[in-house]
Amino acid sequence: MKKFLLDYNLKVRLPVIIFVIATVFVITYYISYAERNSIGYAPSQPINYSHKLHAGSVQIDCKYCHTGVNFSRTANVPSVDVCMNCHSISRKDKPEIQKLTNYFENNTPLHWKRVHKLPDFAYFSHSLHVNKGIDCLNCHGDLKLMEVVTQVNSFTMGACLDCHRNPQNKIIDYHKLTNIKKGPEHCSACHR
């Protein structure tokens, strides 16, 4: 009887348990993939700013606000005074703009929710990529269509390497870019 029980445990019970655990793991892994990589993350911001309106309909260039994007490692979220360039005159009656004006006049810091983030140990340079001619939408998605900024691509090392290895498959309008071959793949390109 003992022997039978052991056989049963080894031949049936154990494989079934392992199979169930593995399946659950694999399914969870794939289902949660987007979630883990923050794809679809769209936090509500202190001011309901619409990229669709500004970048899409009004067609303001990205660099008008994100001034650091071709000078610095960081793209720069615009300081409040950049908004006030226009909004000290335009749409002053709108409640969101009045909120903005309040921030400006009271000198209160404006805490935007961060949407895209790389870990601290990865050093990504906006200026290097943008100056090579890589469009913002390759990583950030088409912000001209976004009412609320949402993360569309995953920001993992795998995603970076995908593009560095096969830029022709990943980069939109790759054939138009003249001075791009491939991205570096060694560790010290990003980690220092």
Add this chain to the structure above:
Amino acid sequence: MLSEENLPENIEENSSNFKDIFRELHSDKEFNHLYNEALEKRAPLDKNFSRRKFLALLGISAAFAATGCSNYRDKGNIVPYNKKPSEITIGNPVFYASTCNVCSNSCGILIKTREGRPIKIDGNPDHPINSGKICTTGQLSILSLYNPQRIKEPIFNNTQISWQEADKNIIQTLIKTTENGKEIALITNGITSPTYKKLIEGFIKTFPYTKIYSYEITGYTNKINAFKKTYGRESLPSEDFENAKIIVSFECDFLNNYPNKLSVLNKFSKNREIIEKENFNRTYCFESTPTVTGINSDYRIVLRSDILEEFICCLINEFHTVKKLSEYAKNISVINLFSKYILSDFILKNNLSKNVIDNLINDLSNNTGKSLILGGIQLSESTQILIFFLNKILENDKLYSKDKEIKCQYPLIKKADFNNLVEKINNDKIGVLTHIDTNPVYHFNGIFDYIKAIEKVPLVITLTEFESETSAQSHYTLPINNYLESWGDYNYVTGIYSLQQPVISPIYNTRQKEEILLTWIEGTHQNNSYLRYLKNNWEKNLLPAFGFPFDFKSFWINSLNAGVVKTNEKINFTGEFKIEPSELSNKPTSVTTNDYVLIIKENPFLLDGKYANNGWLQEIPHPISKIVWDNYATISPSAAKNLSLNTGDIIEIKKSGKSIKIPVLIQPGNADKVISVELGYGRTKAGIIGSFIGTNPICLLNADKDDLIIKDIEIVKTGNTYELVSTQEHYSLEKYKDIPIKRNIIYEFELDEYRKNHDLINSKEVEGINLKTFPSVNQPHKYDELKWGMAIDLNKCIGCGACAAACNIENNIPMVGKEQVKLNREMMWIRIDRYYTGDINNPSISLQPVLCQHCDLAPCENVCPVAATTHSTEGINGMAYNRCVGTRYCSNNCPYKVRRFNFFDFRDNFKEGFLYSEPLKQLSNPEVTVRSRGVMEKCTFCLQRIMNARDNAVKENRKIEGTDVVTACQEACPTNAIIFGNINDTNSDLNKYRNHKLGYTLLEEIKVKPNITYIAKLRNNH
């Protein structure tokens, strides 16, 4: 259930024992019935729901609640500026030109700021004195700005008070003191600022009984006084080191502590060129203890400090009386004063090498007007006069600049003047004593009875950044701004004015020291009053005096931007030399060489002890002994044998009733019977870092003597020992004698030898094998576009440690403290190895900076189990810190031992490593990862700078070139000994070094192909 009503009423009386109560209860039928009834009525859940289950459920639901409620996708906030200053681009540094205030040299600096935080200090390349370089102390002084131990509020007798209150009380006392006709003493260090001088003059006008006591404990006061007595100018000559063919130093550590040191270093290194042309000067150094200057000299002659004066007299006799070298020597007659000093007798008596002295005599006679003889701060005024006299005989004053001099705005006082002050205090003549950023209680501890004296002064004020011995004795302690928060102007060399501007607003409730004085003069405080005063002085007084035709506003903005103003001011140095024969008489006849002599030396990093509270400076190894966090008494090996002393034994040094206890270090190359002790240690109130480190030797000095050499000391072995910690082990010199030369780690040749045969290294064979041509079994990697490499010219490297300092700041390297260094856990990425070769009593001392060699076939890479250290396509051996699991295999397999492991999170683990505390963590360079515990780290060739250069190249749409990148160590090296660049660029400077006949790599035979080339040192001997 059981309730109070159901309990038997007489429970207290009946029970002597609680067990009995329950036994009774259970035997009570009524109770049992009630109990069973209650059990039946109980909620069914109770039957299965144990307490353990409840807790488990509670835990899991709390965990779910925590995960569910916390927004795990939250990535924090981005908080942009509300109104962004226009000069700031976030992520890019902004540089401001200013002036360093660490010593009186007033070097021009360029401060790198990130988003308003200063994070690094470099030299200002446009500054004519230091031309883009800055010393170790200057670089690391940035730590003092963020030091959490700064005094944050004004203090009156240990209680915090407001500035208004302090101002009111002090001004009242100042006025009252002036009415009573008592003296107000201002004790400052050397003043080099013209506007500050004007301010003090204004102070004297308001409070007429004010006296200035300006002193420098490690300054060339004796030399200034000697220059005044001989040439009639109260200053220092600006000497032309570039054209000096022969430099003779008498205890003068001119590569370490000298007026305009960085300019001297730059010019000295120009005379150590090997690449373009062979341009070598010749340096003789007479000294008792090895110094940076001595070990880099072509001839280092070990000589007791107390017979230096006699030796100089012999030289004067030789050149003046015997050879009658110059016109001057022929005309002036002081023959009889020196005729008794016979050089040959002196050589015999002191066992000097006749060859070397003959060479010296020949060199000096053949290079009249082209040599320099220098005396150190230790020498007395009369010795300095003799040295000027000797220079005059050799016509070397031709090398003194005709239109420039080096000058403090106020004459520095001598010890005798300070003695007068103490007497005045004792006679109750001083009403207010103000210490302006000085620490006389520490500096004159034991020489004068200063602590006792100042108790008698009605009001003692100390203006200081940090707690000090002096501030502890003061009524008022007023916190002052760091120099990075201050305005100012400096003029140390004729015609060169450096401007100082703040790069950060005061972190604490502090005021600039000038502003405090101005408040006292004006009676009320106004913000930025000193800035207005400074601008006013420049607009009204200085600018018209220079005759500049500029509009003031644009002049001011441009000058601040440049950091320096060059004017046409000139002095008229005629070279007219006069000397009283009385000054030359009273010279030593002969010295008994049996007594021990103590010589007090200046520390290369801590200076006069002001920066004792700076952990980084404490942890930079001493250039010669490699000892950290301590000072010690050096003793020669033979003297140690006589006294049966070992390194670490504590001795007591006695002199006329006073004594200090200090551990000894057996120092090869130390003069016999000479003990040297360095200044800057033995602080008792210097915060948690600087207090009670080392011993202060200054108390052994006499109040009336102005030199730092103490004769006739007594040495007693105490029998106690103390552990000195050094970064380089003191192996038995006999057993490992000359190993570095035998193993080809260092090469040293004579210049003539090299001139005859350029293939000195290439032809060298070890056991019949030529290391350079010996084949490797490994396939080399291919580097298509770029390959980074470095060359270190050991002819120029003087071992000052500026590279290590720069590396520390640039790469966020923590200090670890003495206990950890003892366990070989120091974190510095560059170490400067020191090797003794030859005779133990006068060894040749060589230095070699060793950092990660970035080998092509790096042994560390093969053994990493997680591929955390990998090779880049540009030849850099990189570290991915987040990948490292800390096996330390790489470190074990590294032949150069350049990898550093974080045994702890050194930033906040120890009292010495408090880098995480506010506001100190703001010092971190945001471009470099801050490493945590369990991670291996090492030199990255300043990867962040390479990436930044690449960014810029892409921005400008061109390819990155080797010259675009300047590593932190290269930028800091004051002698330009470090060259960095692209190996694949055949025309690069780097390749001139790499392909040079004197170039070699470390441990060539193991064929790991390092990318750091060393250029062998040549000594310009006969």
